[in-house]
Amino acid sequence: MKKIMLVCSAGMSTSLLVTKMKKAADEQGMAIEIFACSESEAKAKYNDVDIILLGPQVRFLLSKIQKAVEAKGTPVAVIDSIDYGTMNGPKVLEKALKL
Template identity: 45%
Template sequence: MKRILLACSSGMSTSLLVSKMEEVAKNKGIEAKIWAVAQDQAQKEMDKADVLLIGPQMRFLKKKFEALAKEKGIPLDVIDPVAYGRIDGEAVLNKALELIGK
């Protein structure tokens, strides 16, 4: 079971992306728990995740989250703005899996 956490400013804008990612994972036979939270909840939720992807609008917080992610031993990256804008669940899921190391 892959546990993929997405964080964005309010946690709302990524909800559609989560749905698309879950659909792709199901179609590929990948067991995954994918959820989104607001930036202020990300630190608490990181303990439950294998990877953290942050929304492009939070790029400026990457260094802050990197220190926490490193401490917890989970990979982190910023979601590609094009994939985010297109709500490309497959591209974002693939990036998460790549970071986890499949």
């Protein structure tokens, strides 16, 4: 089962997006664990996930997190601002799975 972690400032603004991503995964019959956390909680979970997505408001963390997970090869990306703003769960899920 793939695990996708969404990171934002406090872990709250991504919770609705997580719900929509989970719904999209369920509708497609995918077994994927998706959760959100704050940037302060994220570091402890780097090794437990397969994909890391950053909310646009924490895009400044991209290179730092990429370096931290480089050895494991975990893909890290910033969620598109429009997809984030419109809470487009299916689109964010699709892009995440292509990483």
